[in-house]
Amino acid sequence: MDIDAWVWWLIGAAGLGIPLVLTAMPEFGMFAVGALAASVTAALGVGVTGQVLVFTAVSVALIAVVRPIANRHRSQRPEFASGVDALRGRTAVVVERVDGTGGRIKLAGEIWSARTLDADASFEPGRQVDVVEIDGATAVVM
Structure with missing residues (x-):
């Protein structure tokens, strides 16, 4: 064949x-x-x-x-963020007054300790804030 x-x-x-x-x-x-x-x-x-x-x-x-x-x-680096990197830029709701020394926010369904980026600023409960960075277990907001 x-x-x-x-x-x-x-x-x-x-x-x-x-x-x-x-x-x-x-x-x-x-x-x-x-x-x-x-x-x-x-x-x-x-x-x-x-x-x-x-x-x-x-x-x-x-x-x-x-x-x-x-x-x-x-x-190329993947386009998605995970962990605390995924929280940067997200919007959170103030639960307890947040100022330069501390406070609490609800971020991604969880309660986080938070402080303001500007030490002189403060945000009252119910206000929406933007997460600028995560410093340890504290969200820095503005």
């Missing part, structure tokens, strides 16, 4: 797809796309040299273009 070259390239693409899934290395996926391009080239009747050139060119082009983009996205 004589198998056409394009079938061999498809088998190669599938073979390169397996380590992509198992190792999560995107380079294998890029080689698999190169093998698919070579399979199309073989189906169009181009010789072995042309098939290998297409495989090489597509694989190298994908690695040269996609890999730097993927690395840039991988190194």
Whole structure:
């Protein structure tokens, strides 16, 4: 039984797809796309040299273009904040008078100790304030 070259390239693409899934290395996926391009080239009747050139060119082009983009996205800091970082910028409601020495606010459903950013300012119960930062277990508000 004589198998056409394009079938061999498809088998190669599938073979390169397996380590992509198992190792999560995107380079294998890029080689698999190169093998698919070579399979199309073989189906169009181009010789072995042309098939290998297409495989090489597509694989190298994908690695040269996609890999730097993927690395840039991988190194960026996530867009979400967690813990006390997520509380900065939130609005809270004053529960007990807040001034430069202390007080209490309701922030994210919990009661927090608080103090004002400006030592001379004060906020009465029921007033909404903005959380500027978290200093230990105290919310600094304005």
